[in-house]
Amino acid sequence: MGFLTVTVNLPFKPAKNDEGNDCANNIEECALYRMLPANAKEYVKSSPHLLEYLHVFPVDTYGIPLFFSELKRDLKSMKDPNLIYPAGDDTFIHIFPDQKDSRNYYIPIEPSFLHNVSDYLPVIEKRLINLLDALDRDPVSDEERTKVLSTLMKQITHVTKNGDSIESLLSRDQKNGGFSAKLLAFLQKDLTAPKGGNGSQKESRIQQMTDGRIVLNPQEYKAIEYLMIRDKIGLGPLKPFITDRYIEDITCDGVGPIFIEHKIFKGLKSVIEFNKSEELDAFVIKLAERIKRPLTYKNPIVDATLPDGSRINIVYGTEISKHGSNFTIRKAMDDPISILQLVDFKTCSYEAAAYLWLCIEHGMSLFMSGETASGKTTSLNAMTVFIPPENKIVTIEDTPELKVPHRNWTREVSKGKGRGEGEGSDVTMFDLLKAALRQRPNQILVGEIRGVEGSVAFGAMQTGHPVMSTFHAASVEKLIQRLCGDPINIPKTYVDNLNIVVIQSAVKRPTGETVRRMLSINELLGYNPETGGFSFVEMFHWDPVRDTLDFTGKGSSYLLEDKIATLLGIPESKKHEIYDEVEKRAKILERLHKAGYTDFYELFDMLTKVRKEGLLKIGG
Numbered sequence: 001m002g003f004l005t006v007t008v009n010l011p012f013k014p015a016k017n018d019e020g021n022d023c024a025n026n027i028e029e030c031a032l033y034r035m036l037p038a039n040a041k042e043y044v045k046s047s048p049h050l051l052e053y054l055h056v057f058p059v060d061t062y063g064i065p066l067f068f069s070e071l072k073r074d075l076k077s078m079k080d081p082n083l084i085y086p087a088g089d090d091t092f093i094h095i096f097p098d099q100k101d102s103r104n105y106y107i108p109i110e111p112s113f114l115h116n117v118s119d120y121l122p123v124i125e126k127r128l129i130n131l132l133d134a135l136d137r138d139p140v141s142d143e144e145r146t147k148v149l150s151t152l153m154k155q156i157t158h159v160t161k162n163g164d165s166i167e168s169l170l171s172r173d174q175k176n177g178g179f180s181a182k183l184l185a186f187l188q189k190d191l192t193a194p195k196g197g198n199g200s201q202k203e204s205r206i207q208q209m210t211d212g213r214i215v216l217n218p219q220e221y222k223a224i225e226y227l228m229i230r231d232k233i234g235l236g237p238l239k240p241f242i243t244d245r246y247i248e249d250i251t252c253d254g255v256g257p258i259f260i261e262h263k264i265f266k267g268l269k270s271v272i273e274f275n276k277s278e279e280l281d282a283f284v285i286k287l288a289e290r291i292k293r294p295l296t297y298k299n300p301i302v303d304a305t306l307p308d309g310s311r312i313n314i315v316y317g318t319e320i321s322k323h324g325s326n327f328t329i330r331k332a333m334d335d336p337i338s339i340l341q342l343v344d345f346k347t348c349s350y351e352a353a354a355y356l357w358l359c360i361e362h363g364m365s366l367f368m369s370g371e372t373a374s375g376k377t378t379s380l381n382a383m384t385v386f387i388p389p390e391n392k393i394v395t396i397e398d399t400p401e402l403k404v405p406h407r408n409w410t411r412e413v414s415k416g417k418g419r420g421e422g423e424g425s426d427v428t429m430f431d432l433l434k435a436a437l438r439q440r441p442n443q444i445l446v447g448e449i450r451g452v453e454g455s456v457a458f459g460a461m462q463t464g465h466p467v468m469s470t471f472h473a474a475s476v477e478k479l480i481q482r483l484c485g486d487p488i489n490i491p492k493t494y495v496d497n498l499n500i501v502v503i504q505s506a507v508k509r510p511t512g513e514t515v516r517r518m519l520s521i522n523e524l525l526g527y528n529p530e531t532g533g534f535s536f537v538e539m540f541h542w543d544p545v546r547d548t549l550d551f552t553g554k555g556s557s558y559l560l561e562d563k564i565a566t567l568l569g570i571p572e573s574k575k576h577e578i579y580d581e582v583e584k585r586a587k588i589l590e591r592l593h594k595a596g597y598t599d600f601y602e603l604f605d606m607l608t609k610v611r612k613e614g615l616l617k618i619g620g
Contacts, residue, residue, distance in 0.1 A: 006237045006283075007273045008113070009257070011096060011105045014056040023051055032059070040067040043086065048219065049111045050084075050092055056114065057094075065094060071246055071264045073345070076513060081265060084109070088243035090226060095265055106260055106268040108240035110230075115223040119206055124214065124224060127156045142307070145233050150225060158213040159221045235290065235306070236283070237272055238329075242308060245334050249373070254323025255280060261373075266514060277324045284314050284325045308332055311399045336403045338600040339382040340593045347379065347504070347516050349549040350593075352540045354585035355521065355560075356500075358578075360386040360468070362564045363442075364499040365461045367449075369471040369479050374504045375516040376470040377401050377447070383468070385604040387443050389611070394436040396429055397447030405604035410439060429453040433460070441465065448472065454488035461497035476501050476522050480534050495534060496526035499559055509547070517542050518549055523559050554579060581616075588615070 023030035032054055033044060044051040054064070066083040068075075075081070080097035081104060087093045094107035131152045139145045207215045216224065230239045241250045241260060249261040255277055258270040274280040288295040291312070293304045300316040309332035315321045339356075342348040360366065360383060368380040384404050387393065392408040400413050412435070415427040429446070430453040436444055437460055446469035449457055457467045473479035479501055483490045503519045519542045525535035539553035560578045570577060588610060597606045610616060 006279070007275045009271050009273050010107070011098065011271065012058055012062070015058040015060070023055065027051065035064060037067060039069060040064075040084075043067065043092070047090060047092070047111075049113060049115075049222065050109060052114050052219070053092075053094075053109045062096075065096075073264065075264050076266075077511075085246075087240055087245070091240045091243060093240065093244060095268070098269075101269070103259070103267045103269045104265060106262070106270045108270070108272065110240060111219075111226040112223040112230075115219055117220055117223050117227070120214065120216070120220070120224055121227065123206065124153070124156065124228070127214075128152055128228070131155065142233050146229050149228055149232065153221075153225050153228065156213060157221060157224075158209050158215050160215065160217050235287065238287075241270075241329075242306070242310070242331075247331055249331065250327075250329040252280070252327050254321060254326050256323075274324075277318065280325045281316065284316055284327055287312075287327065288314055288316075305399050306332075309400060311401075332401065333378070333381075333403070336381050336600040337378050338598055338603045339385060340589065340598045340603060341600075342379060342382055343589070343593065344598070345516070346547060347375065348518055349540075350586040350589050351551050351582065352518065352521060352549050353589055354582045355539065355551070356383055356502075357386040357585050357589075358564060358582060359500060359559055360466075361388060362567055363464075363466040364559060364563070365467045365497065366500040366502065367469055367471045367479065367498060368502050368504060369473045369476075370504040371472070371474050371506070374506050376504055378516075379502070379504055379518070380445070380468060380470055382600070384445070385600065385607055389604070389608045391442035392440070393443045393445060394439055394441040395445040395447070396432045396436060396453075398429065399447065401447060402445055403600075404445070405601055410436075410441070412436065430456060433457060436460075437463075437465065443468065445469065449488070451487050454483065454490060458490050458494050458497055462494065467498075474505065475503060476520075476524075476534075476536050492527045492534075493529075496524050498524050499563075500524070501536070507544070517547075523553070523557065525558055551582075585616070 023033060027033055027045065027048070030051065033041065033051060036044065036054075044054075057065070062082055068083055068085045071085055075083075080099075081095045082097060084092050084094045087108070090111055092109040094105075094109060096105040096107055098104050128149070132148075135148070139148045209215060230236060235242055238250065241247055241258070246263045247260050248263055251259045251261075252274065253259070255274055257273045260268050260270060262268050274283065285295055288302050288304075291302075291304045291306060293302045295302055295314065295316040297317065300320060302312070302314040302316075304312050304314075306312055306329065311330040311332075312327060314325070314327045316325050318324055339348060339353050343350060343353060356366075366383070368376040368383075370376050381402050381404075384393075384402075384406070387404075387406065389406060390408075391406060392410070393404050393406050394410045394412060395402045395404060396412045396414075398414050400411065402411075404411075412432045414429050414432060430451070433444070433446065433453045433456040437456075444457070444460055444465055444467045446453065446457060446467065449469045449471055457469065461467050471479055471482075473482050480495060482488065483495060483498075484492055501522045501524060503522070504516060505519050506514050506516050507519075508514055518540070520538050521540040522536045522538050525537060527534055537553055537556060537558065539551065539557060540549050541552045542549050555576075557578075560582070561575045565575045565578045592603065592606055597603050
């Protein structure tokens with residue numbers, strides 16, 4: 001990607017920075033540095049640009065921001081957050097309150113943030129291109145490209161030491177030197193700044209050594225190196241958003257600011273803005289080229305996956321988007337959320353998790369259903385720890401999001417449209433699901449069922465292949481309507497092959513906080529041809545007053561009593577013991593939680609040990 005024009009619109013008037021440059025040279029003598037807490041001092045030592053930012057931030061008015069190395073969920077209750085946390089090795093994020101808006105500010109602090117190095121960039125880029133052309137082999141991976149770019153940057157620049165003035169450096173260099181004034185003028189000819197608006201030749205501030213290396217101070221060098229890697233190899237101005245693990249969604253609705261959905265601080269507005277349609281159009285075109293899915297007037301919409309696995313949708317031009325080009329990125333999960341973390345978040349309960357454990361372990365098919373951004377995929381992924389460790393699993397997705405802890409895992413991703421029947425070289429979800437049935441899996445996980453692949457999924461259930469998937473419906477009734485209507489068209493008598501429907505939603509609490517909750521866990525019993533309706537029983541129900549997920553169906557579970565108990569050979573007279581097993585498993589999960597086994601992969605390992613050691617009364 002080329003260097004891209006975006007505007008940084010700070011929400012405060014920058015303070016006068018009288019000592020900022022001196023502090024860069026002698027950090028220990030900086031009065032502001034001495035006022036910082038211990039963890040902040042460590043950050044600014046390794047990242048001087050953070051201290052430069054604090055010098056322009058009006059600390060006299062707003063106070064020194066709090067510094068966090070990690071954000072905890074209890075920070076959600078902070079009314080007017082003024083804090084800084086790291087997002088990657090060289091970027092920090094400042095969350096700053098806006099008293100006039102429900103959305104607070106999101107301020108990325110990058111090495112290039114306060115340095116205007118635009119004069120240098122075209123000159124350095126030109127010299128880098130010449131050196132890159134002379135390479136024996138083109139770098140293949142982004143890691144290789146980054147390493148090569150950093151190495152070449154060192155060859156064409158000279159970085160001054162702290163306290164060195166450029167004038168004294170050049171004077172010493174010429175004395176030792178070497179080059180005639182005529183030759184030096186020839187070397188410097190590409191360092192002349194372009195003509196200004198008044199037609200006069202503007203003198204460039206760029207200086208160079210007699211051997212042609214460009215002279216930079218440490219801050220300028222860091223800023224240029226960062227911009228080169230960010231814009232030439234990475235995703236340009238989006239880098240801070242992509243590296244911030246607390247971001248869920250990134251949205252640009254058109255000309256204006258970039259909006260984000262934050263895991264802790266929810267809806268925020270970035271200070272990074274696109275002020276002109278032309279700038280935004282150029283950015284989305286470059287972005288599409290970077291992910292090898294070019295935009296055209298004929299095909300102005302792109303759905304794709306970014307290198308880190310995040311999902312991106314781009315719409316180009318004003319013909320179909322009246323506010324201009326727009327894009328939305330749904331961030332990929334770094335580490336999968338575990339079922340015990342969902343209990344922590346109160347999305348689920350120990351008892352509900354134990355019920356799902358018993359059902360999934362014994363081959364029940366399950367749909368996680370809900371609206372957009374209700375956390376369906378996260379919850380479905382968390383449940384995979386309950387699949388027996390020896391099972392063979394096949395996952396089928398449009399965008400690879402599911403992360404399964406099992407060793408015997410085949411991961412399939414559609415190619416092309418991803419919907420309906422394939423055309424040409426497209427490999428759709430439908431195609432992959434048919435192929436999966438020939439692979440003899442113990443479990444099939446489908447990213448989302450939304451089209452004709454649904455009929456294959458139900459065919460798989462009929463032949464004894466448990467299927468777990470997400471589905472877009474806000475209630476059991478709506479789910480059944482969608483299953484039996486176009487384009488899925490499942491016969492009504494087939495619906496009871498699906499055993500469990502979990503309804504999940506993003507709900508508002510009285511505090512105003514938006515949280516994700518399992519609203520109900522339901523068992524599908526079947527279709528009644530006499531009434532034309534479907535029977536289902538609600539096993540768990542969310543009580544919004546107490547914010548609890550209650551086992552309302554205890555003692556009346558068809559799956560536990562008539563399916564799982566029968567599979568296990570439990571006599572009719574003792575079928576009630578199956579509920580004791582649910583309670584026992586709930587206590588096991590609670591003990592593991594208290595012992596600190598909340599990590600997704602650690603929990604899977606512990607549940608495997610529980611099975612091996614025979615701690616489960618049945619099913620182990």
